[in-house]
Amino acid sequence: MSSTAGKPIHCKAAVAWAAAKPLSIEDVEVAPPKKGEVRVKVTYTGLCHTDAYSLSGSDPEGAFPVILGHEGAGFVESVGEGVTEFKEGDSVILLYTAECKQCKFCKSGKTNLCQAVRATQGQGVMPDKTVRFKVKGQEIKHFMGTSSFSQYTVVSEHSLVSVDKKANQQKTCLLGCGVTTGFGAVTNTAKVEEGATVAVFGIGCVGLAVIEGAKARKASKIIAVDINDGKESWAKKFGATDFVNSNKLGDQSVVEKLVELTDGGLDYTFDCTGNVKVMRAALEACHKGWGVSTVIGVAAAGQEISTRPFQLVTGRKWQGSAFGGVKGKTELPAMVDAYTDGKSPIKLDDYVTHETTLSELQKGFDYMKAGDCIRCVADMSK
Numbered sequence: 001m002s003s004t005a006g007k008p009i010h011c012k013a014a015v016a017w018a019a020a021k022p023l024s025i026e027d028v029e030v031a032p033p034k035k036g037e038v039r040v041k042v043t044y045t046g047l048c049h050t051d052a053y054s055l056s057g058s059d060p061e062g063a064f065p066v067i068l069g070h071e072g073a074g075f076v077e078s079v080g081e082g083v084t085e086f087k088e089g090d091s092v093i094l095l096y097t098a099e100c101k102q103c104k105f106c107k108s109g110k111t112n113l114c115q116a117v118r119a120t121q122g123q124g125v126m127p128d129k130t131v132r133f134k135v136k137g138q139e140i141k142h143f144m145g146t147s148s149f150s151q152y153t154v155v156s157e158h159s160l161v162s163v164d165k166k167a168n169q170q171k172t173c174l175l176g177c178g179v180t181t182g183f184g185a186v187t188n189t190a191k192v193e194e195g196a197t198v199a200v201f202g203i204g205c206v207g208l209a210v211i212e213g214a215k216a217r218k219a220s221k222i223i224a225v226d227i228n229d230g231k232e233s234w235a236k237k238f239g240a241t242d243f244v245n246s247n248k249l250g251d252q253s254v255v256e257k258l259v260e261l262t263d264g265g266l267d268y269t270f271d272c273t274g275n276v277k278v279m280r281a282a283l284e285a286c287h288k289g290w291g292v293s294t295v296i297g298v299a300a301a302g303q304e305i306s307t308r309p310f311q312l313v314t315g316r317k318w319q320g321s322a323f324g325g326v327k328g329k330t331e332l333p334a335m336v337d338a339y340t341d342g343k344s345p346i347k348l349d350d351y352v353t354h355e356t357t358l359s360e361l362q363k364g365f366d367y368m369k370a371g372d373c374i375r376c377v378a379d380m381s382k
């Protein structure tokens, strides 16, 4: 048993005290895990666009002060009463989409959206409605059931998965959100078939993973759409066959351009921007009769999507995907093994374009906005 088991741990964490304010590195007290909980030493965390979105104050579930971060990997430090699935030293990936294998959702065979801890997760508290973080006596909220911007975090036993200890956590942390989300949206949610035509809007980490998923599915055409010419080489490196800068089409709309390029529209489109106008274009660029558009991007509070119902009447379908439809406990261990064995269709290493540390975590948000960052990963030990 670790020498810290059962005791509070004092460590560093990046705290978001208020919306749209820089993170502040604080000494945080992390309480021991209670029944059904696990305390994790976080080694690496990616910074996802959703962290920036929540920090901005656009998330209707956003609550402050909070420790953000949800793309984390680390080691189990100690477990709470009744936890048998994990032990000290296990290499783990945090799961913002939990998997309990018991709830109606887990048992349905129709969704990965486990609801075991979702309600309290959205309120920023543990399932018993209390928190495990304090700074100078003040309670700090949890985020997405994970809070990976802390050197130690406490999560529900449903919100982490044990993976091969050999795996490089600086890379596998990305399987906790962005990469799995994009790849899974193609393979699990849309189930793109060989020969299909695909368009991907927004070439960040999620969009590139959609491209890799489409390539793995042997799509015949993969059109990347972005407003930044710098994304063309990224898209092509990951498998896109074509690139369209939607801001450089003159009088032609992006829908018209895509319909022209594909003899009537795409079999599958994916929104990876979170922009509701782009979501509409992604739907309307689908082929009449069968095209399917998958919304992945997260839109700010108050935003709504719209289209003419005729678009749906004439056979286009709109759907969404969270965490790529992936069940974390069931599917991530094999994805990690494929990566460590060099057999994965996912070029995980290539997504990490920037590195930072916990003490300079804020820099990661600056990199994210600069347009040349696919993923920034923070070393939580420094």
Ligand SMILES: NC(=O)C1=CN([C@@H]2O[C@H](COP(=O)(O)OP(=O)(O)OC[C@H]3O[C@@H](n4cnc5c(N)ncnc54)[C@H](OP(=O)(O)O)[C@@H]3O)[C@@H](O)[C@H]2O)C=CC1
Pocket (backbone or CB within 6 Å): 048, 049, 050, 053, 177, 178, 181, 201, 202, 203, 204, 205, 206, 207, 225, 226, 227, 228, 231, 246, 272, 273, 274, 275, 278, 295, 296, 297, 298, 299, 321, 322, 323, 324, 371, 372, 373, 374
């Ligand atoms: N559903 C889910 O489970 C998940 C959803 N998300 C969401 O997915 C989205 C993508 O995340 P992530 O890849 O991390 O984000 P990024 O910011 O890295 O990528 C978004 C990309 O979209 C581009 N873009 C912006 N506006 C447009 C536009 N009008 N048309 C085309 N491209 C545009 C951006 O260009 P530029 O470089 O110029 O900014 C950028 O390249 C976010 O909304 C995020 O919150 C993320 C993870 C999981």
Ligand SMILES: N[C@@H](CCC(=O)N[C@@H](CSC=O)C(=O)NCC(=O)O)C(=O)O
Pocket (backbone or CB within 6 Å): 048, 050, 051, 059, 060, 061, 062, 097, 113, 118, 177, 298, 322, 323
């Ligand atoms: N809290 C927001 C919704 C945010 C959201 O859509 N989250 C995605 C994951 S984004 C990851 O980077 C998701 O999986 N949603 C499913 C869920 O159950 O949260 C809001 O209230 O609008």
Ligand SMILES: [Zn+2]
Pocket (backbone or CB within 6 Å): 048, 049, 050, 051, 070, 071, 177, 178
């Ligand atoms: Zn994310």
Ligand SMILES: [Zn+2]
Pocket (backbone or CB within 6 Å): 098, 099, 100, 101, 102, 103, 104, 105, 106, 107, 113, 114, 115, 116
């Ligand atoms: Zn469940």
